[in-house]
Amino acid sequence: MQSPILLLARVLMSYIFLFAGYNKMLNTEPTQQFMHHLGLPGFFAYLVILLEIGGGLAILLGAYTRIAAFLLAGFCLLTALLVHFHTDDPSNMLHFMKNLSMAGGFLVLALHGAGRYSLGHQFRLRWS
Helix, strand or coil: CHHHHHHHHHHHHHHHHHHHHHHHHHCCHHHHHHHHHCCCCCCHHHHHHHHHHHHHHHHHHCCCHHHHHHHHHHHHHHHHHHHHCCCCCHHHHHHHHHHHHHHHHHHHHHHHCCCCCCHHHHCCCCCC
8 A cells, every 4th residue: 555655645745846846937037036035046946946847757757756855855944944934924834834744745755765656666766
């Protein structure tokens, strides 16, 4: 039962990143402006898009899952702290806790890998 559950978990966990990355790719300007607001160069928006789409696909397909899960866990933690940690705003604090939860899920996935129903298992890819 472990492999079908890992597949379901990968589908559920990847969706938000594929959706967000795709939308950012269609219109990078708001993300670039937000990077400037955080004091970062605008090109970081493209790194975020690459991580969201590339990491989301890696998780979904189960290829290099452990690496992608570790990177996305870090991304979730950074986003939680840099973007959503506003104790005076309940809505942002909900997103903060959501990102912490997602990071925890990605760390579990990084530990256990993608399971048998994955490209990593089929092609014997390392770190899957």
